[in-house]
Amino acid sequence: MKVPVSITVNGKQYDKMVEPRLLLVYFLREELALTGTHIGCDTSSCGACTIHLDGKALKSCTMLAVQANGKSVTTIEGMANGEELHPLQEGFHMEHGLQCGFCTPGMIMCAADMLKNNPNPSEEEIRHGLEGNFCRCTGYHNIVKSIQYAAKKMA
Amino acid sequence: MTYIGSSVKRVEDKRFITGQGRYTDDIVLPQMTYACMVRSPHAHAEIVNVDISHASQMDGVVKIFTGKDTDAAGIGGVPCGWQVDFKNGDTMKEPPHPLLVSDKARHAGDAIAMVIAETYAQAKDAAEMVIVEYNVLPAVTNSKIARADGAPQVHADVPNNLAFDWELGNPREEVDAAIAGAHHVTTLEFINQRVICNAIEPRSAIGHFDTAYDKYTLYTSTQNPHLIRLLMCAFVLGIPEHKVRVVGPDVGGGFGSKIFHYTEEALVIWGSNQIKRPIKWTAERSESFVTDAAGRDHITTAKMAFDKDGNILALSSDTFANMGAYLSTFAPAVPTYLHGTLLQGLYTTPLINVSVDAVFTNTTAVDAYRGAGRPEATYLLERLMDTAALEMGRDPAELRLQNFIAPFDGVEQEGYQTQVALQYDSGNYAPVLKRGLEMVGYEQFRADQKAAESTGKLLGIGFSTYVEACGIAPSAVVGALGARAGLFESAQVQVHPTGKVSVYSGSHSHGQGHETSFAQVVADKMGIPMEDVEIIHGDSDAVAFGMGTYGSRSLAVGGSAIVKSIEKVLEKGAKIAAHLLEASVDDLDYAEGKWTVRGTEKSVAFGDVSLTAYVPHNYPEGLEPGLDFSSFYDPANFTYPFGCHICIVEIDKESGVVKVKRFIAVDDVGNVINPMIVDGQIHGGLAQGIGQAFCEGAVYDESGQLVNGTYMDYVMPRADDLPSFEIDRTVTPCPHNPLGVKGAGEAGCIGATPAVVNAVMDALKGYGIHDVEMPVTSQKVWNIIHGG
Structure with a gap:
């Protein structure tokens, strides 16, 4: 009952046979072993599974792998350019925007989309933009600063 | 270069920001199978029959274990690591906590069977086809109700569901006499509601039995690998400790919930030897909600007595502490030695008596959650202080300053001996409050508060000053208090x-x-x-x-x-x-x-x-x-960080919406190795403490269902619910450890909660109310303002 999908992930095309019910997040984690995308809630509430689909941030537990057929996915593993970190990755490091690191990939993917649409967000806009992502460690304080760091660097 | 005291950037960050963190669920072993638990949907129900015949035949199913199998293997269940005796000296009631229950389910989420299959989807499919016949019984979730005659009995051999009762401090008669003769007595009856720890990484465990070496490996999302090994080997499975390796790899947050030895850890280890293949179990979020040990859940009546000048004369408190259906690893210590012992606070109160009934209910177990007992103690004291100030027409900051213990450094001056067993190591309390007042601009705030009245907004300020016990703990001391381990x-x-x-x-x-x-x-x-x-x-x-x-x-x-x-x-x-x-x-x-x-x-x-x-x-x-x-x-004493938290809230009168406008925290955690990391710990603690005050809380219905057991229903603070925090610190070194450090992990969560509620009460002081129950939702506030 498996069906074929062809999904480009971090610039590389993968042709796989998958169960129609397989969620995109399980495709990434289990079929491709890209375990940087995390599962925190099963109800699309926590944002730990946020990836980019054709350049837009999306919770990968919200869609099926078959719905991503023919599309292009970017995960946290695809954000750095070789050894050169993405400004958001650098920002999270420099501003201590992470503690346990579990929500971090989703935060970074969400923030990357946010900054694409609004390169110079206010603190209020950043906080509003992060509304779909839970962090239980940082109280969000340093996540806001991390995104401000990246916005400045990318300007 | 001097590293100590500088904000060195974290060396562990790289793997997390590049997606290379390795959490338990990320680990895949050759020949690995996947487990799905069959859990009771009922909070209290006899198990009449478990039929696995159809499920066993389904695609991919490798094996299904039920309580009959674990009973036949002679597995007794997971133990409790802390013994608290009854007031009369009897040993606490400690009913077994089976890995899989075969007689009755005692809370919604109790595991009845473990279905193992080639994939998780197959295991889940088959779990749905395990047919369990129940005889549903009345359930009880409230610890005060559970204590009453005629309440449903969670365990047949625990009368009135009382796990133990406990008392500490000065004789109750002396305390009561002082209260009876006092100039002013402030009384509060309140619920410190159950909160769910909610580490964003759900719990996960992989059991692997290597037949080549006769050796087990347990990968588990734990804060505590060696203790899990000890408990599991010596008390659950009876397997040799040197033949078990326990790995706690990267762990996605704990906050207490991952301290404890959970049934699933022992199940995947035991099962992996039965089927000679590795087994992975990872909780779904709704499973975490009903199986991770929760926090708080106290029902308390507390009285604080004052003389005519505002000096505290005495304090009494009576608490029903909800233990849930079983005693989790450290559960008995939380409402007792981590709560009652902190009721001196930073005050010179000469007479204190605390009494606790620890009660079984048909709910998930309660154990340590960030702060563990100390947030409950701080909430009790600090709500009393602000309420007393309001009742006596005193300024809440001045009332505290008047009652603070004088400074002591533990070197020149001795440590401070409390009425409730502890000796504080060092403390200098006035400076944290004074610094907080300076940061908040107290006088200006009171002017702003008046001015806001004409705008449809209510402003309020709330204080909380706390002392806590960290650096747990001197082994001989905790041993005398019932710990079954050294610390x-x-x-x-x-x-x-x-x-x-x-x-x-x-x-x-x-x-x-x-x-x-x-x-x-x-x-x-x-x-x-x-x-x-x-x-x-x-x-x-x-x-x-x-x-x-x-x-x-x-x-x-x-x-x-x-x-x-x-x-x-x-x-x-x-x-x-x-x-x-x-x-x-x-x-x-x-x-x-x-x-x-x-x-x-x-x-x-x-x-x-x-x-x-x-x-x-x-x-x-x-x-x-x-x-x-x-x-x-082995430390000579606990360490005693302290601090002052001040919250400013703004309430929209029309909607009742409470907004935390500012939050000021001045903490003293002793010497600081990395200020950036300490600040981060404070931030996170504050968010959790504030969360309990205004949005978090487990809600059970009458049948014992947790009705907000998903992230769609359980409200936690999101980024736009919180302000950026304003923090500072003083430094009073710990006199008895070589680094002079006290610990910063829990401080934020311990101090923050009462500051928020006190601020709401300050904002609403014109409405003639005495208390408001947490979480302080906009609905509750609207009802107060509009008399709904």
């Missing part, structure tokens, strides 16, 4: 021939940044670059022993163990250096990575000494080769 820590400092250093710590980092702050300590004390130091933790085959991370103990206890080992390394290194320099040990100084003969240019570098230790050709006679030391550090 020391161990560390090995292994110097390699090239002078590089591996440090094996029994503490476990799950966000605290030990790989950085511990390395700062090692590099500074040894005078070597941080890059030459690696911190290894979380693997019982690498680290000889450990007691894990909780109770803000890692640096105070684990860090002290590291310092002890470093001292041994440097002492032996000096002997080798003296030999190489043809000098006496007494004539050597050690600084910046080399031993120098005092008053000369003659020196030998650390790397030359380490090489000599492993290539001992020219070597002191009688000295063993090698440079590698282990130490165990």
